[in-house]
Every structure is written in C-alpha cells, then in structure tokens.
Amino acid sequence: MDQTSTLIEHIVEAWTQLQTQQPLVQCITNSVAANYAANVLLAAGSSPAMIDNPFEAESFTTIAAALSINLGTPTNEQMQAMHISAQTAQRTHTPWVLDPVGYGTILKWRSDMVDELLHYNPTVIRGNASEISTLAGNQVESKGVDSTLNSADVYSQAKLLLEHAECIAISGESDFILTKEFDAVIQVNGGSYLQPKVTATGCALGALIAAYCAVATPTIATLAAHTHFAIAGKLAFEQTQMLGHFNVAFMDYIHYLNPDLIQQYADIKILKL
Amino acid sequence: MDQTSTLIEHIVEAWTQLQTQQPLVQCITNSVAANYAANVLLAAGSSPAMIDNPFEAESFTTIAAALSINLGTPTNEQMQAMHISAQTAQRTHTPWVLDPVGYGTILKWRSDMVDELLHYNPTVIRGNASEISTLAGNQVESKGVDSTLNSADVYSQAKLLLEHAECIAISGESDFILTKEFDAVIQVNGGSYLQPKVTATGCALGALIAAYCAVATPTIATLAAHTHFAIAGKLAFEQTQMLGHFNVAFMDYIHYLNPDLIQQYADIKILKL
Amino acid sequence: MDQTSTLIEHIVEAWTQLQTQQPLVQCITNSVAANYAANVLLAAGSSPAMIDNPFEAESFTTIAAALSINLGTPTNEQMQAMHISAQTAQRTHTPWVLDPVGYGTILKWRSDMVDELLHYNPTVIRGNASEISTLAGNQVESKGVDSTLNSADVYSQAKLLLEHAECIAISGESDFILTKEFDAVIQVNGGSYLQPKVTATGCALGALIAAYCAVATPTIATLAAHTHFAIAGKLAFEQTQMLGHFNVAFMDYIHYLNPDLIQQYADIKILKL
Incomplete structure (x- = not known):
C-alpha cells in the first residue's frame, strides 16, 4: 500500500473513532459561527459545547476532549476565557486548535491575543492564506476576514509556524497541511467554489479539526477534518449549484459521510516541504 | 371523550390562540440558539424579541406576554438581565420558562445562577434528562450540554422540582411533562432520532413553551409546545433522513402545523406520577 | 427612456459593481442576525466582517468600504464600537447605515444611543414602519421588534428624518424609500408574505444597503438592495410556500440574481413626496 492509501486508511479510522x-x-x-460550527460538530459525530465565559473556562477545559479557539468576533469575556482555556489545555495535554481570524495590523487587539496564545502551543493552527502568511511574518494587505492570497502560494512560508504547533492548515481552493510529524505538506483537493460563499465554513472546519484531534494524531486529525469537508463540499456541489440548497446539502453530507465515501472521494497528495 | 382526547382538544385551542x-x-x-429560536417562534405564530441586556430588561419584561431564560452561553450582562427579568416576571405574573443548560458541578457559575433564579418561581423548568436529574439533586456525570441519561429513567426524580414550578419538562427520545395541576406525568412521543443532531432544538423548544404559556395554562402550554415539536419532527423525518434537509423540513412543519395535523399525529399518554 | 427604466438601469449597474x-x-x-446577514452579504457579492469590539472599531472602519449598525441586541462593548465606528465613518466619508431596531420608549437604552448616532449623519436610516414612525417623533404602541403599522401609512411622516440622512427606507408589504437626492419617495414591490416569518431579514437588508452604498449613490444603493431582496423573495415564493424551504430558496436567489432577472422583475414606482 502506498503512503497516500495508508493516510486514507487512517482517515477512515479517525472518522470511525469520532462516531464511537x-x-x-x-x-x-x-x-457568526456559533450555530453553524455546533451543527457541523454534531452532524460529524462529536458533542459540541460553546463554553466561552472566563468563570467556567478552566473547569470545562479540564473535562473537554478537545478545544477550539476562534478569534472572529471576540469580546472581553471571551478573550479572558481563551487565555484560561488555552493555558488549561496546555497543562492537561488537551489538544487545541487556534484559528486566528483576521490576523494583521488592522485588527491589533485580536492579533496581540493570538501572539500570546501561541505561547500555549496550539496543537494545530488553521486559517486562510492571508492569515497564515501574516502570522508567519509577512506583510499582507488585509481585506477583513476573507483571504487576498492563494493557499498554494503561501504554504512554504508557513513552515516557520511549525515551531509553535504540530500542524499548520491553510484552507483555500486546495487546502495545504504542514506537519511536523511527517516533515511534509499534504494537499487536500475537493470542495467547491461555492464554499467561500457560505460564511463560517472555515470557522466550522477549525472546530472539526479539534474534534478529530480528540481521537487521532494531530496530522491525521487535521487531514481527516479537511477531507471530511472536501468530500461533503464536492458531493453537495454535484447535487446543486444554488447557494442556499448547496449549504443544506453540505450539512447532509457532513452527516452522511462513511468509510466508502472516504475511500472513493478522498483526494490527497503528499508534497515535499 | 377520554382524558387524552380532551388534552388534544386543549392543544388545538392553544395553537389557535397562538396564531390569533x-x-x-x-x-x-x-x-448558538438565538437565530434558530427566533425562527421557531416566528414560524410557530408568536413574536420573538431577544432583549438580553440589563438596561432594558425590566421595562421589556413588563410588556412581554412571556419570558424564556436559557443558560447556554451566558455573559455577565445577560446574567444581570436574567436576574432582573425573572424578578420582573414574578412581580407582574408573566409566565416564564427556565432552561438550565449544562447544570452541574463543572459549570458552577451558571448553576449558581440557576439556583438563584429558582427563587423567582419559573412557570416551567425544561431540560434534558441529565440537567433535570442534576437539578433534582442527583449526581450525574456531565458531558457538556448533551444528556448522558434517558428521559424515561429520571422523570420520577423530577417530582421534587414541582415545589419550584408548575411544570417540569424533560426532553429525550420520549418527552415527559410533570404537572402540578393534574398531579400526573404526560408522555409525548414523536420527533425523530435526527433531532438531537440539530443544535439548539432544546433551546428553541424552551422558547416555544414560553410562547404557549402566554395563551394557555402551564400544563397545556408545555404539552402544546412539545407536541408541536414532536409532530414537526415526525413529519420532517417522513420526508427526508438527510440531516440538512431534515432541519429545513422541520421548520416547514413548525410553520405548517394545523388542527387537523395535531388531531392526527398527537401521541400523548397520561401516566401516574 | 422613462424615469423608472433609468432607475432600473442604475440598479443593474450597482449590482454589477457589487460583483466586481x-x-x-x-x-x-x-x-440573531450575525450569521444570516453575513451569508446574505457573501451571497450578494460583497465581503462582510462582523467587527464589533471597541478596540478594533476605529482602525477597521478606516479600511471598510461601508458600515452597517444594527441595534437589535446591543451589548456595552458593541455600543462603544457603534459610537467609534459611526464617528470614524463620518470623518472618513465612509457610507453607513443605521437600523434602529426596537426604537421606542420601552427600549430606552438603545433609543438614546440611536439619538446620539444620528449626530454622525448616517447615509441611510432603515427600519420597519413602527420604528421609523417613532423615530420621526410619533407615539407608537410598541410590540417588541415587529411592526404594528403599515409602511404605506407612515412614509410621509418620515420626511422629517431626511434632515439626518440621505435616504430613509421603510420596509413592509411594500417598501418605501424617501430620498433627498430626488425629492421623492420610491415604492418597491415584491417579496412575499413569508418574509416577515423569517427572522433577521430586515437586519440583513440593512447590511445589504450598506454594501451597495460602497458602489453606488445612497438612493441607488438603497433601491438596489430593496429590489435585490424583493426579487429574491418573489422568486423563492414562486418556488415554494413552505417556510423552511422558502428561506433556502431566498438565499439561492440572493446569490443567483443577475441583470436579466432585475430587468424582468424589478417593480418600482416613483411617487411625489
């Protein structure tokens, strides 16, 4: 069995563990993402809880199997909770995912927080090409929370970020996952051009990576979540190209995924880093 | 006419009053629930307003026909608003529903608040089996906001909570409603196994109980809301077993319900308490 | 070409600019609106960012092409952000839209804030008939955030508000847009009776007006957003009268709109003010 087939076997195993x-x-x-991410997590097989206040953050992270932190629309209370939960996750060896939405000089408050959160060693950092490139130290012209760069153009820049995390995931037309474990970058194809037209899909993907981190190694978890999304997006698009219905079908397939569909549709490629 | 038929007549009357x-x-x-609960309330026939700040809580509760308080993701400002609104509701004899999401030792901040809110005598307390059992004083292993227990196993424990409220509603595969008025427990069947795979359905159900409380007695209101959900879930599931489409069809039937469908599909059973 | 045809040409041009x-x-x-409004903006062709904290408000408004402020469920932090962003928008000549949800004596906190925000000269004020009438100084019996008045009955009252803004838009069975530029009121027909049964459609419409303000004059922008909604609502309703599916189809057509559909379905009428 070649290396790609082995990875797909691992994805199937991760998916099975998520259901179990x-x-x-x-x-x-x-x-924006709260409802959508919770629905994606439930549909995919996990049990989400959006505990985001500083008073319950520590005790809850202690019992959680994984943690997802997303900087989309932070409040002061959420910022405190992020700090506490990330610190707790590091202490209890709970895997956690950092999604630095909007990272850049224009959005300084959250970006400073992201810099701090890096000290707690996220298991995975995921973002779009603009966010990851900026986080890796490049000057990128910001356009709010949407990307102005291509994922394929920035993945080599992201290598630097592996000093902070086990995996770096960059979503875009193709997704790229840099992994310390394999010293490689894995390309995931699929999805549809309609996906960025639905808000919070990136945020929900970050949450799903966290869910898979509870049942698999960081690399397999990140790969499994991206593959889960890519297949659901591809199958939904085959069913309809109308945006509202596409999003409904996407949720259908997030839930309907199974080992056969993974084997049939997973489209991944291992590249040298 | 037997007692069950009489209850169904009352449910039809409550539904009619809600539309009127x-x-x-x-x-x-x-x-997570804000958008979904508002859509359910609108679709069902009522007029929702998510007023959750402490500065407008008192004046708004004074004009509201009913109040729904849900502890899912509380903020400090919401906590203050809950306090003020519950107190105002008690003073103005406005019916109100308490949904103690995640009640338990792990989530102490909200659980302490729930204990305080009980002093303002909620009209109805509703939750899943884990929450209601814990609130009734049992030690339950928490799994975030999803239940680890069966509704059928805990309803007898919930009897104690009738000292705080007119009705206790426990949702699960079957729903159980304990009522002081009839000194009985009423079982509501229906729905679908897909319903817990959609987030915030419990939260929306709590809001719908509040809506019905504005037009019916606590027992009939709680029963009507649960029946409304059970029928919509059943009919949606008959139409599709794909999760995204199921949720769309569920909203269709929340809106499309009518006296004939209630008469045809209501599945309730009165048990001794 | 008559005046109505000229306006429709301008709407087509605004839509084209939005895509470009x-x-x-x-x-x-x-x-309630955060996810829905972001999805509408993305589907319609623009790039939304829900930046609502006071620490990033000034720098972000500086780079934004337009700003939408909605008072639906304000928090203290959002209130500060509104103040800063509205002030920044005025200073940088960035068009901005004010949606005074729930304006009235019962909801004093937000209403006081709305009064303050008027000093920063919103480009457009939009609301339902109750909100606009109350804002124009009339005593209106409040029913939360839903309207108790007809849009056709209040548009003449709204003339006073043109001292604060370039356009006043009142949504209802028909929408009415008062414009300083043309010294006229423009009636927009379309939509469906199901639209008010979906929550946050008005809020999303306000956000869409802001998006169009980035690419067209205030009058054309307001008209284009209302026409965009009216056509999508009309086509969705032709497809289905079931509420859940209607909302999905509505999002389909928000995205699927094109110059031909605008030419074919735009239904506007210029009235004397």
Whole structure:
C-alpha cells in the first residue's frame, strides 16, 4: 500500500473513532459561527459545547476532549476565557486548535491575543492564506476576514509556524497541511467554489479539526477534518449549484459521510516541504 | 371523550390562540440558539424579541406576554438581565420558562445562577434528562450540554422540582411533562432520532413553551409546545433522513402545523406520577 | 427612456459593481442576525466582517468600504464600537447605515444611543414602519421588534428624518424609500408574505444597503438592495410556500440574481413626496 492509501486508511479510522467516542469539544468561537460550527460538530459525530465565559473556562477545559479557539468576533469575556482555556489545555495535554481570524495590523487587539496564545502551543493552527502568511511574518494587505492570497502560494512560508504547533492548515481552493510529524505538506483537493460563499465554513472546519484531534494524531486529525469537508463540499456541489440548497446539502453530507465515501472521494497528495 | 382526547382538544385551542394573539415573547438565550429560536417562534405564530441586556430588561419584561431564560452561553450582562427579568416576571405574573443548560458541578457559575433564579418561581423548568436529574439533586456525570441519561429513567426524580414550578419538562427520545395541576406525568412521543443532531432544538423548544404559556395554562402550554415539536419532527423525518434537509423540513412543519395535523399525529399518554 | 427604466438601469449597474468590487462591509449587528446577514452579504457579492469590539472599531472602519449598525441586541462593548465606528465613518466619508431596531420608549437604552448616532449623519436610516414612525417623533404602541403599522401609512411622516440622512427606507408589504437626492419617495414591490416569518431579514437588508452604498449613490444603493431582496423573495415564493424551504430558496436567489432577472422583475414606482 502506498503512503497516500495508508493516510486514507487512517482517515477512515479517525472518522470511525469520532462516531464511537463522540468526544466533547469546547468551542470559543464567534457570533457568526456559533450555530453553524455546533451543527457541523454534531452532524460529524462529536458533542459540541460553546463554553466561552472566563468563570467556567478552566473547569470545562479540564473535562473537554478537545478545544477550539476562534478569534472572529471576540469580546472581553471571551478573550479572558481563551487565555484560561488555552493555558488549561496546555497543562492537561488537551489538544487545541487556534484559528486566528483576521490576523494583521488592522485588527491589533485580536492579533496581540493570538501572539500570546501561541505561547500555549496550539496543537494545530488553521486559517486562510492571508492569515497564515501574516502570522508567519509577512506583510499582507488585509481585506477583513476573507483571504487576498492563494493557499498554494503561501504554504512554504508557513513552515516557520511549525515551531509553535504540530500542524499548520491553510484552507483555500486546495487546502495545504504542514506537519511536523511527517516533515511534509499534504494537499487536500475537493470542495467547491461555492464554499467561500457560505460564511463560517472555515470557522466550522477549525472546530472539526479539534474534534478529530480528540481521537487521532494531530496530522491525521487535521487531514481527516479537511477531507471530511472536501468530500461533503464536492458531493453537495454535484447535487446543486444554488447557494442556499448547496449549504443544506453540505450539512447532509457532513452527516452522511462513511468509510466508502472516504475511500472513493478522498483526494490527497503528499508534497515535499 | 377520554382524558387524552380532551388534552388534544386543549392543544388545538392553544395553537389557535397562538396564531390569533401572536404573543410577544422575550428570550434571553445563547449565541448558538438565538437565530434558530427566533425562527421557531416566528414560524410557530408568536413574536420573538431577544432583549438580553440589563438596561432594558425590566421595562421589556413588563410588556412581554412571556419570558424564556436559557443558560447556554451566558455573559455577565445577560446574567444581570436574567436576574432582573425573572424578578420582573414574578412581580407582574408573566409566565416564564427556565432552561438550565449544562447544570452541574463543572459549570458552577451558571448553576449558581440557576439556583438563584429558582427563587423567582419559573412557570416551567425544561431540560434534558441529565440537567433535570442534576437539578433534582442527583449526581450525574456531565458531558457538556448533551444528556448522558434517558428521559424515561429520571422523570420520577423530577417530582421534587414541582415545589419550584408548575411544570417540569424533560426532553429525550420520549418527552415527559410533570404537572402540578393534574398531579400526573404526560408522555409525548414523536420527533425523530435526527433531532438531537440539530443544535439548539432544546433551546428553541424552551422558547416555544414560553410562547404557549402566554395563551394557555402551564400544563397545556408545555404539552402544546412539545407536541408541536414532536409532530414537526415526525413529519420532517417522513420526508427526508438527510440531516440538512431534515432541519429545513422541520421548520416547514413548525410553520405548517394545523388542527387537523395535531388531531392526527398527537401521541400523548397520561401516566401516574 | 422613462424615469423608472433609468432607475432600473442604475440598479443593474450597482449590482454589477457589487460583483466586481466585492466591497468590504463592516457590520455591528445583533446575535440573531450575525450569521444570516453575513451569508446574505457573501451571497450578494460583497465581503462582510462582523467587527464589533471597541478596540478594533476605529482602525477597521478606516479600511471598510461601508458600515452597517444594527441595534437589535446591543451589548456595552458593541455600543462603544457603534459610537467609534459611526464617528470614524463620518470623518472618513465612509457610507453607513443605521437600523434602529426596537426604537421606542420601552427600549430606552438603545433609543438614546440611536439619538446620539444620528449626530454622525448616517447615509441611510432603515427600519420597519413602527420604528421609523417613532423615530420621526410619533407615539407608537410598541410590540417588541415587529411592526404594528403599515409602511404605506407612515412614509410621509418620515420626511422629517431626511434632515439626518440621505435616504430613509421603510420596509413592509411594500417598501418605501424617501430620498433627498430626488425629492421623492420610491415604492418597491415584491417579496412575499413569508418574509416577515423569517427572522433577521430586515437586519440583513440593512447590511445589504450598506454594501451597495460602497458602489453606488445612497438612493441607488438603497433601491438596489430593496429590489435585490424583493426579487429574491418573489422568486423563492414562486418556488415554494413552505417556510423552511422558502428561506433556502431566498438565499439561492440572493446569490443567483443577475441583470436579466432585475430587468424582468424589478417593480418600482416613483411617487411625489
């Protein structure tokens, strides 16, 4: 069996474990993504809880199987909760995902917080090409929270970020996952051009990576979540190209995924880093 | 006419009153449920308003026909608003529903608040089996906001909570409603196994109980809301088993319900308490 | 070409510019509308960012092409952000839209804030008939955030508000847009009776007006957004009268709109003011 087939076997195993264990995933996320990310996590097989206040953050992270932190629309209370939960996750060796939405000089408050959160060693950092490139130290012209760069153009820049995390995931037309474990970058194809037309899909993907981190190694978890999304997006698009219906079908397939569909549709490629 | 048929007649009457009066329902709810609960309330026939700040809580509760308080993702400002609105509701004899999401030792901040809110005598307390059992004083292993227990196993424990409220509603595969008025427990069947795979359905159900409380007695209101959900879930599931489409069809039937469908599909059973 | 045809040409041009420029639109909005408004903005062709904290408000408004402020469920932090962003928008000549949700004596906190925000000269004020009438100084019986008045009955009252803004838009069965530029009121027909049964459509419409303001004059922008909604609502309703599916189809057509559909379905009428 070649290396790609082995990875796909691991993805199937991770998906199976997600259904069996239904891990409890704490999400500190934004007001746009809260409902959507919770629905994606439930549909995919895990048990989400959006505990985002500083008074319950520590005790809850202690029992959570994984944690997802997203900087989309932070409040002061959420910022405190992020700090506490990330610190707790590091202490308890709970895997956690950092999604630095909007990272850049224009949005300084959150960007300073992201810089601080890096000290707690996120398991995975995920973002779009603009966010990851800026986080890696490049000057990128910001356009709010949407990307102005291509994922394929920035993944080599992201290598620097592997000093902070086990994996770096960059979403875009193709997704790229840099992994310390394999010293490689893995390309994930699929999805549809309609996906960026639905808000919070990136945020929900970050939450799903966290869910998979509860049942697999960081590399397999990140790869499994991206593949889960890519297949659901591809199948939904085959069914309809109308945006509202596409989003409904996308949720259908997030839930309907199974080992056969993974084997049939997973489209990944291992590249040298 | 037997007792069950009489109850169903009362449910039809409550539904009719909801369409006629379109009561104004104040919801202090969580970030995951806000949009979904508002859509359910509108679709069902009432007029929702998510007024959840402490500066407008008192005056707004004074004009609201009912109030729904949900502890899903509380903020400090919401906590203050809950306090003020519950107190105001008690003073003005406005019916109100308490949904103690995540009640338990792990989530102490909200649980302490729930204990305080009980002093303002909620009209109805509703939750899943874990929450209601814990609130009744049992030690339950928490798994975030999803239940680890069966509704059928805990309803007898919930009897103690009738000292705080007119009705206790426990949702699960079957729903159980304990009522002081009839000194009985009423079982509501229906829905679908897909319903817990859609986030915030419990939260929206709590809001709908509040809406019905504006137009019916606590027992009939709680029963009507649960029946409304059970029928919509059943009919949606008959139409599709794909999760995204199921949720769309569920909203269709929340809106499309009518006396004939209630008569045809209501599935309730009166048990001794 | 008559005046109505000329306006429709301008709407087509505004829509085309929206697709080309994909302007960055900052939204400070409520918890019910956040996801829905972001999806509408993305589907319509613009790039939304829900930056609503006071620490990033000034720098972000500086780069945004337009700003939408909605008072649905304000928090203290959002209130500060509204103040800063409105002030910044005025200073940088960035067009901005004010949506005074729930304006009236019962909801004093937000209403006082709305009064203050008027000093920063919103480009457009939009609301339902109750809100606009109350804002124009009339005593209106409040029913939360839903209207108790007809849009056709209040548009003449709204003339007073043109001292604060370039356009006043009143949504209802028909929409009415008062414009300083043309010294006229423009009636927009379309939509469907199901639209008010979906929450946050008005809030999303306010955000869409802001998006169009980035690429057209205030009058054309307001008219284009209302026409965009009216056509999408009309076509969705032709497809289905079931509420859940209607909302999905509505999003389909928000995205699917094109010059031919605008030419074919725009239904506007210029009235004397």
